[in-house]
Amino acid sequence: MATVLEFLVSSSGQMSLPAQVRHRWNLDDGGPVDVLDLGFGVLTVPRGEGRGLLSDLLSRDEHAAFVESLADDPDLATT
Helix, strand or coil: CCCCCCCCCCCCCCCCCCHHHHHHCCCCCCCCEEEEECCCCEEEEECCCHHHHHHHHCCHHHHHHHHHHCCCCCCCCCC
16 A cells, blocks of 8 residues: 655645545545654654654654754744
């Protein structure tokens, strides 16, 4: 099921989630998703999956240090 797809980002920053993913995630009428900003890229996952995945990837201290390192770049700064 894992594939690499290329998407077009609009000038306003919008991007469409593929129909097959919207169907699989029960988002046919739209809805929230989690987006993880990993610094080198973003990862979109079903709502409620992001925090657990992030905690599996980085410890709380590592994540806090990473977020703090972004403070000098307003385009990458997150909460």
